[in-house]
Amino acid sequence: MSEIFDFAAIKNREDWRWTEDKFFSELCDLPNRRKLSASFQIDGDENLEFLENFADLSAKEQAGLQYLQKIAAKNPIANWNLQESANNVLRFRINESQVEPITIYCDRQGERFVEFSRIEITVAKNVKTAINLDFSAENSACQIPFIELFLEENSDAEILLIAKNSSQENAKKAAQILNFFIYQEKKSHLRCNLFGAGDFFRADIGAYLQGEDANFSIATVQKTSNNSACDLHIRVEHNSENCQSKQILRGVIGANSQAIFDGLIYVAKGAQKTDAEQNSRYLLLDETAKTLAIPQLEIYADDVKCAHGATSGQIDEQAMFYLQARGINKEDARQMLINAFLQEASVLTNANLQEIWQELL
Secondary structure, rough: HHHHHOOHHHOOOOOOOOOOOOHHOOOOOOOOEEEOOEEEEEEEOEEEEEOOOOHOOOOOHHHHHHHHHHHHHOOOHHHHHHHHHOOEEEEEEEOOOOOOEEEEEEEOOOOEEEEEEEEEEEEEOOOEEEEEEEEEEEEEOOOEEEEEEEOOOOEEEEEEEEEEOOOOOOOOOOEEEEEEEEEEOOOOOEEEEEEEEEEEEEEEEEEOOOOOOEEEEEEEEEEEEEEEEEEEEEEEEOOOOOOOEEEEEEEOOOOOOEEEEEEEEOOOOOOOOOEEEEEEEEEEOOOEEEEEEEEEEEEEEEEEEEEEEEEEEEEOOOHHHHHHHHOOOHHHHHHHHHHHHHOOOOOOOOHHHHHHHHHHH
């Protein structure tokens, strides 16, 4: 059990080794903290069928979620969550379409703790839905959410996932370590916006496109304050024909901060007609800000369309001059350019979720 949350050992893993040592100082004592299971507040649950036991799921749902859990067991943080939250899972099925988003808040219960939360969601066949998942952590707290999403045939889901954390001045750092795994059947569609901000934020996301014509899109904003870290790892597997995926990242990185994007597009043998793209761009607000982009393609089919790109830079001085020359003060001009840059990162179409997203930016 000890190796599951031994951060000294985790630091040696390939997918953690890029995170600078100074950001691990607040994480290494997590095993010694009080462990809590999260509670939830849910709005708009009229179309939800809550399921107490895994056995209440259909055989198809069980197989899909077991597939994801087998993958999660190889991830030390997700595996830690699987063990700590085994008997406390928010499990539900969405059986009817709705326009108004389902909103799920994860309640913060105290300071200097590790809070586990685990959610299993099924979107039933032909159902269209929208979900707002809101997590927070403050003042030395650590949230470790684990979300499993099963999309049945011809389902359509939009998800806004908010993972913010903050600390008061001179307080110990707060942290978010998020795992989100998705199983998609034939002709299912998922559009997800992810907002990560605060002292320490890490997200591991895996999307497994198992049925033909599945479509996955994710847009992520990484927004660091000074002396903070954002670390994003995405794996998208195209395991069937005619699937599409899109990854968009926009990051705004402050002084003495670090941002990482590690994105993989995997195309299995026989997954012909794949169409996948990946694009990451960072805006550095200080010369001490650091970024690392690791775009990857692993392709075993010969009739595919895959592309990736990564850039980083500073605010355009000519654009700043243009705005200031028209009477806009320096700070407002700077904020206008940052907001315009972040507007590029969205795949949502639901008006309610879009409104929440704009407030975050």
